[in-house]
Amino acid sequence: MKACSVKGKGERFFERIGGEDFFVSQEHLYLACPLDPQIHAELRVHEPWNTEAQAFEKREPKPKIVFHEGVAYVETVSWNSLIQHAEILFPHTAQKIRKQSVRDFRIRPKWLGRHPCLEHVEMVVLQVLPRFVRVPRSVKGAKDRPAALAAWLAKRVSLPIRYRRWAEEMEHEKKGVSAKGFDGLQEARDGDGPRRVSVQELREAVEAALTGRYRDSVLKEESRLRERMQHFGHWPTEARAFMLYVFTRGALEVDGFGFFHRAFDGALIVYKRTGRYALMDYYHRLYLFPDCRVAVSPLDLWPVVVEKYKHPLLARHQPWQRICLGHAPQERSWTAANIFRSIEDGLNALYYGYDARKRNGYHSLDQLSGSDREVHFEDLRISADDTSRLLKNIPVTNAWT
Secondary structure, eight states: OGGGGSTTOTTHHHHHHTTOOEEEETTEEEEEOOOOHHHHHHHHHHOOOSSHHHHHHOOSSOOSEEEETTEEEEEEEEHHHHHHTHHHHSHHHHHHHHHHHHTTSOSOGGGTTTOOOHHHHHHIIIIIHHHHSOOOHHHHTOSSHHHHHHHHHHHHTTOOHHHHHHHHHHHHOOOOOOOOOOOTTHHHHHSSSOEEEOHHHHHHHHHHHHHHHHHHHHHHHHHHHHHHHGGGTTSOHHHHHHHHHHHHHOOEEETTEEEEEOTTTOOEEEEEEOOOEEEEOTTSOEEEEOOOEEEEETTEEEEEEOSSBOOTTSSSSBSSEEOOOSSOOTTOOSOHHHHHHHHHHHHHHHHHOOOTTTTOSSSOSSOOTTOOOSOOOGGGBOOHHHHHHHTTSSOBTTTTO
16 A cells, blocks of 8 residues: 555556455445464454454444455555545556547646636737737728637637637537546445455546546536637637637737746736847947746736846846836736736836936846846847847837936
């Protein structure tokens, strides 16, 4: 049983017990335990129960060891605990079943259990995106602007054909898929007495329980998605297919604006790329800054830089840093206007916030005499020979200083 308690080693559990059988009663598994003959004899003398049925029938005190055909069976683990932690105890089996369970569905496996907010995704696509991306006049002047925008975006992202087919299926069919979660060894746990089961039966019960859990999660996501898609029932197929695409994919980028769900917590991250830009220092020397993503999330509307990045208005050289704005974006709710405002605040701070004459921010571009600092910008400095060539299409955003 020791192997079962180590993460990633759970598969060895079935190997260790080999061909031994179990007793299953109520909520516990009893595993055959070879004992020293002397200990075995002493236990038999002091053991008041002659059969496993008598042992299980006696409730106080609950038996920890029962005998059957001369073999001692020791109480080991709770069945409920085994199933509850099956994903940790049997990671390889769980991963295999997870893939099989979602093969016939279009929900991305990594979404299971995340429950992303589809309303937030819809708001970002239909309300925030048009503020950062130049859309055609035909879209702006359309009678149903959201539907026209979705259809236009479907062409921009080269929408895969499978999403169009899926949208057509949802339009012409009210097709539902039913699956029941399998509660393994139900008869053994709810029966009148103990039941002897093989290792193979136990393995199949664990796999069936995991399958039921994953399929239930997939069906829950599928149902939630279909419910949300009812709002677009009157849209053209192309537009509905695009909404299916962004809902199930969970990410999008168009002309430097985009969003994704952060891996470690599932938070929706909305961002705008800065593109390359240059800043001028106190001595009118130029520094070329690379592209980065300025982002906000529903958890925090203070703009951050997604990548590992350095800038005079960033305290350190690392990812997910807050940008020094000079003010706090207080009392901002998660609305399209506030998302746009916060991202714009972050972009403006990176572009225009550093005043070379005041050398404001956490760091100055030029190295001050006698100062010792961790963040340096010498590697970003543009040589005099490259200045005219590089700056033809790259703006010096703080040149007004």
